Amino acid sequence: MKDTTAQAKNKISFKITPARGILLVLGLLSICLIVYRLINGLGVTTNLNDQWPWGLWIFIDLAAIALAGCGFSIAVITHVFHIKKFKPLTRRALLLSFLLYIVALLILFIEIGRWDNFYTPIYSFAFTSPLYEVFMCIVLYFLMQAIELLDISIERFNPPARSKISKIMPVVVIIACLLPFGHQASLGAMYLGMPQKLSAIWSSAFLPWSFLINSFFAGLAVVVLEYHFFSKHYRQPKDNAMMTGLTRVIAVIMLGYFVLKIIDLAARGAFGLVFDGSLEGNMFLLEMVIGVIIPIIFGLSSLVKKTSGQIFMATFVVIGLLLSRFNVIFVGMIKTLGNSYVPSWIEIAVIPGLFALAIFIYLFAVENLPIFQAANREYDAFAGREKHAGYEVVSK
Amino acid sequence: MTEANTNRGVLFDVKQCIGCGSCTVACKLWNDLGYEKPDVAGNAHGFDVELTDKNWTIVTYNREKDANGKDVLRFLKNQCMHCKEPACISVCFAHALYIDENGAVVCDPAKCAGCRYCMIACPYSVPKYEWDKVFPSIQKCQMCDSKIAAGEATSCSAVCPTGALTFGDRDELLALAKKKIAADPSYVNHVYGETEGGGTRWLYISDVPFEKLGLPINVPNTPINDYLHGYLKYTPVVFLGGGALFAALSIYTKRRAKVAGHGEGDE
Ligand code: SF4
Ligand code: SF4
Ligand code: SF4
Numbered sequence: 001m002k003d004t005t006a007q008a009k010n011k012i013s014f015k016i017t018p019a020r021g022i023l024l025v026l027g028l029l030s031i032c033l034i035v036y037r038l039i040n041g042l043g044v045t046t047n048l049n050d051q052w053p054w055g056l057w058i059f060i061d062l063a064a065i066a067l068a069g070c071g072f073s074i075a076v077i078t079h080v081f082h083i084k085k086f087k088p089l090t091r092r093a094l095l096l097s098f099l100l101y102i103v104a105l106l107i108l109f110i111e112i113g114r115w116d117n118f119y120t121p122i123y124s125f126a127f128t129s130p131l132y133e134v135f136m137c138i139v140l141y142f143l144m145q146a147i148e149l150l151d152i153s154i155e156r157f158n159p160p161a162r163s164k165i166s167k168i169m170p171v172v173v174i175i176a177c178l179l180p181f182g183h184q185a186s187l188g189a190m191y192l193g194m195p196q197k198l199s200a201i202w203s204s205a206f207l208p209w210s211f212l213i214n215s216f217f218a219g220l221a222v223v224v225l226e227y228h229f230f231s232k233h234y235r236q237p238k239d240n241a242m243m244t245g246l247t248r249v250i251a252v253i254m255l256g257y258f259v260l261k262i263i264d265l266a267a268r269g270a271f272g273l274v275f276d277g278s279l280e281g282n283m284f285l286l287e288m289v290i291g292v293i294i295p296i297i298f299g300l301s302s303l304v305k306k307t308s309g310q311i312f313m314a315t316f317v318v319i320g321l322l323l324s325r326f327n328v329i330f331v332g333m334i335k336t337l338g339n340s341y342v343p344s345w346i347e348i349a350v351i352p353g354l355f356a357l358a359i360f361i362y363l364f365a366v367e368n369l370p371i372f373q374a375a376n377r378e379y380d381a382f383a384g385r386e387k388h389a390g391y392e393v394v395s396k
Numbered sequence: 397m398t399e400a401n402t403n404r405g406v407l408f409d410v411k412q413c414i415g416c417g418s419c420t421v422a423c424k425l426w427n428d429l430g431y432e433k434p435d436v437a438g439n440a441h442g443f444d445v446e447l448t449d450k451n452w453t454i455v456t457y458n459r460e461k462d463a464n465g466k467d468v469l470r471f472l473k474n475q476c477m478h479c480k481e482p483a484c485i486s487v488c489f490a491h492a493l494y495i496d497e498n499g500a501v502v503c504d505p506a507k508c509a510g511c512r513y514c515m516i517a518c519p520y521s522v523p524k525y526e527w528d529k530v531f532p533s534i535q536k537c538q539m540c541d542s543k544i545a546a547g548e549a550t551s552c553s554a555v556c557p558t559g560a561l562t563f564g565d566r567d568e569l570l571a572l573a574k575k576k577i578a579a580d581p582s583y584v585n586h587v588y589g590e591t592e593g594g595g596t597r598w599l600y601i602s603d604v605p606f607e608k609l610g611l612p613i614n615v616p617n618t619p620i621n622d623y624l625h626g627y628l629k630y631t632p633v634v635f636l637g638g639g640a641l642f643a644a645l646s647i648y649t650k651r652r653a654k655v656a657g658h659g660e661g662d663e
Contacts, residue, residue, distance in 0.1 A: 043527030053512035082649035113510025120507045124491035131489035189627040193487045193517040196614045
């Protein structure tokens with residue numbers, strides 16, 4: 001690590017700029033609201049009711065976890081298939097995913113009505129419940145990611161000690177690649193439990209696999225956005241060819257996803273519902289056109305050779321993912337549950353701060369841990385170039 | 397009433413119910429439930445009733461036409477159906493819900509983490525939440541389990557003045573229901589609850605169509621558990637098979653890369 005400036009010494013450095021101050025204030029605001037919620041209960045703080053027991057927080061949870069798919073999708077590509085080209089993204093995706101899980105777990109903690117009982121499911125062994133699988137996989141996966149980040153911290157602060165942990169790392173990595181297959185799919189499986197309530201457009205035995213696949217490619221899209229935004233922010237050299245490659249991978253997986261979706265609808269004879277002009281049908285079309293068809297066309301064209309094209313495509317993929325979760329949680333249930341739910345201001349206000357906090361931790365982490373450096377080493381090794389001279393800490 | 401019978405239930409005969417609401421009052425008294433504020437559409441009895449944490453059972457009013465096309469008032473008592481294979485139990489990730497030794501589906505608040513999955517997964521939307529509490533519990537009809545444990549009928553069926561509610565062994569109630577239907581052609585030829593969701597312990601017969609009374613008729617006959625199991629059975633395959641596959645692939649692709657001359661350490 002002699003080639004870095006900020007990390008030359010074993011010192012932690014982090015400058016608080018006005019922008020970062022705002023992130024921090026937003027984060028603290030959220031924490032205040034969280035405390036308020038924990039003290040006062042769900043009824044006082046949310047508009048959830050007996051008709052709509054699940055609302056905005058469940059949506060944010062499902063969306064954040066799906067987008068946190070970046071952790072396992074990149075890990076599978078680089079650790080299982082050892083596709084070298086994408087190795088520079090491994091640590092960035094890991095960090096990003098870890099932070100999204102922190103957001104998801106925090107929201108989950110205030111979402112459950114009995115936060116004092118949050119641990120009881122751990123030893124319930126409720127194997128008939130998809131939510132049990134979700135819960136256990138997320139907790140274990142979070143642990144695995146923490147170990148991986150610990151390994152990176154040891155590399156930074158006490159390199160010789162790394163040999164102690166390095167023996168278990170391959171196992172940790174494989175387990176971490178595997179667990180999300182369980183919980184991403186199980187999140188969809190939760191909705192198998194209400195076949196007569198969820199609109200037939202989504203209610204299908206394919207739903208778990210649909211959730212799994214779209215979290216996989218949407219996770220990759222999140223990486224594209226992160227790569228462009230923060231590489232620019234830190235004036236890192238960008239590898240455009242790698243990003244074009246990644247968008248191509250996304251497009252190909254999405255093509256498969258699209259075909260499977262069509263087969264699923266056709267097999268269940270649910271096509272009529274899509275085109276009947278109903279709210280459900282139209283929202284599904286929106287989800288497919290914006291979130292799937294447009295990105296596929298983009299991803300397979302030459303438009304993604306340019307940064308702007310890549311960003312455009314990735315943004316649509318992420319919007320499409322949000323729509324897909326929104327449709328299952330809200331749109332698909334409206335007919336049976338009615339329209340008695342609109343989120344309260346607290347439910348809404350708690351969210352931005354949590355993401356602000358995640359960004360804050362991200363900035364701190366990349367400035368103090370070898371997240372980008374390792375990335376550059378991988379990049380150099382692959383491209384056979386000279387070593388880059390670390391990154392500069394920019395203050396805005 | 398045989399002891400240790402986990403197959404007890406109640407038969408509700410819509411045709412015999414006069415809508416007096418005695419059952420709802422009995423339920424509140426026995427279970428010490430209290431009343432909703434008048435401005436909440438949650439009175440136990442009246443035109444706008446809804447199941448809530450305080451209303452474990454309600455009686456709804458429905459203006460319908462009977463078999464002869466005559467205008468009639470028909471009432472429906474709602475409460476937990478005490479399914480034979482309850483969706484609420486299958487989905488509960490804390491094992492807080494269970495079928496107790498008397499055959500009642502009950503909730504242990506000490507285990508409940510409050511995810512409210514049971515509320516949304518119950519085909520009849522029965523479990524309700526104590527939204528006004530800081531540490532709320534799931535609330536619903538417990539089939540008066542302490543009463544039936546003592547060999548008594550449930551409070552609601554015990555007070556019913558017309559015999560619209562009959563408490564007993566589910567198999568015997570089912571036979572009774574079928575006998576009533578056979579003897580009186582004005583009944584709809586279906587015992588609601590015989591097959592719904594894999595069968596419920598509470599059964600309904602009626603002379604007006606069940607959907608007109610607000611009972612969901614699209615509840616699949618397959619228990620919800622089967623839907624979940626259709627997915628969950630793959631979990632061991634995904635983890636064990638996937639683990640082996642990933643480990644093998646990881647070693648293989650890494651070696652191939654090394655052989656190809658791009659060798660490097662693992663991350
Ligand atoms: S009616 Fe609902 S709450 Fe009652 S046992 Fe069945 S699934 Fe559970
Ligand atoms: S709310 Fe409680 S009883 Fe209902 S599914 Fe969740 S943990 Fe189980
Ligand atoms: S069985 Fe008991 S708890 Fe259930 S509705 Fe009747 S009186 Fe209420």
